[in-house]
Amino acid sequence: MRTLYATVAILLMTGSTVLSAATYKGQKIYIESCKECHGGGQEFAASKKQRVWERLMAKKGEKLAEIHTSSKKAQHSWDYFKSRDFTKDAKHIEDFVVEYAADSGNVPACN
Numbered sequence: 054m055r056t057l058y059a060t061v062a063i064l065l066m067t068g069s070t071v072l073s074a075a076t077y078k079g080q081k082i083y084i085e086s087c088k089e090c091h092g093g094g095q096e097f098a099a100s101k102k103q104r105v106w107e108r109l110m111a112k113k114g115e116k117l118a119e120i121h122t123s124s125k126k127a128q129h130s131w132d133y134f135k136s137r138d139f140t141k142d143a144k145h146i147e148d149f150v151v152e153y154a155a156d157s158g159n160v161p162a163c164n
Contacts, residue, residue, distance in 0.1 A: 079149025080161055082142045086133060095161050098153035106150045114143035 083094045091097045101109070109117045118134040121127040133139050153159050 075145050075148040076152045079145035079147065082146055083149055090127070094149070095153060098150045098161070099155045101154060102156045103151050103154040106147065106154050110143060110147035110150070113140040114146065
């Protein structure tokens with residue numbers, strides 16, 4: 054029985070480390086690619102609820118890319134949103150914005 058509890062505890066710790074690593078990657082991508090236009094990550098992520106972010110980031114961020122590529126104000130970001138880099142980064146960005154969404158109760162450590 055102790056072995057079972059130890060195994061479950063190890064699996065939970067490993068799983069939480071993997072999840073936070075993706076969230077951290079998303080925060081890093083946000084800072085490098087989005088902060089210039091959208092400001093601090095905390096304000097940006099908290100601008101919407103988790104469910105809204107999940108919808109925007111579905112299908113590798115298709116809707117978020119569409120919003121940017123249809124806006125003249127975001128013209129300088131069109132290449133990124135049409136690139137393979139964005140589709141690769143989308144899962145990490147989603148992890149970040151959902152983790153720190155308005156209704157999550159979480160606050161990122163720093164921007």
